[in-house]
Amino acid sequence: MKVLVKQLPIGFSQFASNTMPRQVNRSLLFQLVRREQSISRAELARVSGMQRSTVSLIVEELIADGWIVEGAMGKLPRGRHPMFLKINNQRAVIALDIHPEHMVVAVGDLSGKIIGQSVIKLPKTAGQAIQAIIRAVGGLIAANREKRFEGIGISLPGRTDLELQKLIFAPNLRWPVPTIKARIERATGLNVQIDNVANACALAEVWFGYSDGLHDLVVVNVSEGVGAGIYANGQILRGENGMAGEFGHVQVEDGGPLCACGNRGCWEQSASNRAGLRYFNDIAPNRGVTTFEELAQLGRDDDPAALEALGKMSRSLGRGLRMIALALAPREIVIVGDISGVWPKVGAEVEKEMCRDFIARPPILRCAYDGHEARLRSAVALVLHQRFI
Ligand SMILES: [Zn+2]
Numbered sequence: 001m002k003v004l005v006k007q008l009p010i011g012f013s014q015f016a017s018n019t020m021p022r023q024v025n026r027s028l029l030f031q032l033v034r035r036e037q038s039i040s041r042a043e044l045a046r047v048s049g050m051q052r053s054t055v056s057l058i059v060e061e062l063i064a065d066g067w068i069v070e071g072a073m074g075k076l077p078r079g080r081h082p083m084f085l086k087i088n089n090q091r092a093v094i095a096l097d098i099h100p101e102h103m104v105v106a107v108g109d110l111s112g113k114i115i116g117q118s119v120i121k122l123p124k125t126a127g128q129a130i131q132a133i134i135r136a137v138g139g140l141i142a143a144n145r146e147k148r149f150e151g152i153g154i155s156l157p158g159r160t161d162l163e164l165q166k167l168i169f170a171p172n173l174r175w176p177v178p179t180i181k182a183r184i185e186r187a188t189g190l191n192v193q194i195d196n197v198a199n200a201c202a203l204a205e206v207w208f209g210y211s212d213g214l215h216d217l218v219v220v221n222v223s224e225g226v227g228a229g230i231y232a233n234g235q236i237l238r239g240e241n242g243m244a245g246e247f248g249h250v251q252v253e254d255g256g257p258l259c260a261c262g263n264r265g266c267w268e269q270s271a272s273n274r275a276g277l278r279y280f281n282d283i284a285p286n287r288g289v290t291t292f293e294e295l296a297q298l299g300r301d302d303d304p305a306a307l308e309a310l311g312k313m314s315r316s317l318g319r320g321l322r323m324i325a326l327a328l329a330p331r332e333i334v335i336v337g338d339i340s341g342v343w344p345k346v347g348a349e350v351e352k353e354m355c356r357d358f359i360a361r362p363p364i365l366r367c368a369y370d371g372h373e374a375r376l377r378s379a380v381a382l383v384l385h386q387r388f389i
Pocket of ligand 1: 248249250259260261262263266
């Protein structure tokens with residue numbers, strides 16, 4: 001016998017009942033099948049608290065819509081042999097993780113597993129960049145003809161107005177992308193969901209079950225810039241024009257380095273990948289280190305200059321996290337981004353700085369186990385979230 005799930009996913013456990021709207025029940029059952037990987041109808045009824053008849057109806061609907069399939073026959077000591085249900089992994093999502101100078105395109109299945117990915121350098125103009133995206137998506141569809149694609153999720157370093165579906169604020173992107181959604185949808189015939197990378201990662205933490213969805217959570221993306229996604233009271237906090245979470249542009253240093261937003265001394269100028277690289281090149285000029293990945297590798301190899309630079313970046317990161325922790329009091333803060341590759345070397349320093357002289361119990365600090373894939377998985381979550389909520 002399988003071990004029963006102990007907790008319902010995506011913050012629904014407190015609401016589960018037979019009078020819930022059908023759409024919510026459908027989402028809940030899909031989540032349970034996804035999370036358990038293989039579960040019978042009887043177990044679903046027991047775990048969800050729904051009546052067997054309700055479960056059966058919704059399961060038939062999910063099978064008819066192709067979201068789940070019947071798998072192996074279970075074995076019980078007596079009586080009928082239940083048919084186990086599992087996610088239909090022939091269905092997939094195209095995930096795009098956009099950075100200022102490159103993007104990562106991948107195929108993700110409905111479990112959030114990243115199947116294949118490639119890195120593409122982005123041209124500088126908007127028109128060329130959108131063409132490059134369309135070509136990459138076309139290539140993935142052609143290479144995965146056996147899959148049925150649900151849509152395209154795009155996580156990017158900017159804030160989007162969800163109602164208008166336009167980019168509001170993206171100081172680190174060199175090209176404006178207000179029409180990206182419409183143009184890609186037209187060219188591919190697939191629905192496109194776009195959101196800020198930190199918001200998308202917060203959604204993925206809840207959707208794919210690393211966080212229980214019941215507690216407040218902040219995801220901080222440390223990359224070319226620094227941005228936060230806030231999950232509070234069961235939803236992403238978006239703020240006016242979708243601008244909530246721009247802690248990276250809080251000025252922490254008078255007359256500090258010029259930021260892409262036009263101001264000086266923003267937090268991201270002292271805590272982002274770019275800041276780490278700048279510190280390293282100040283400490284050890286002429287070493288020819290131009291990318292954060294090279295710096296992280298030197299850090300993993302215990303290069304003293306790299307550790308000094310990463311240490312300075314980490315302390316600044318920790319100081320900013322203290323501001324977030326005190327302002328929002330989340331249960332946990334999750335770090336995503338390239339810094340995850342060097343977290344064993346810097347995590348303790350970040351946490352020490354965050355917790356310094358804390359006036360209450362500080363949040364749990366953890367790093368997404370795979371920063372790179374976490375961003376891709378977040379793009380998958382955008383599409384699934386739109387289909388099920
Ligand atoms: Zn700024």
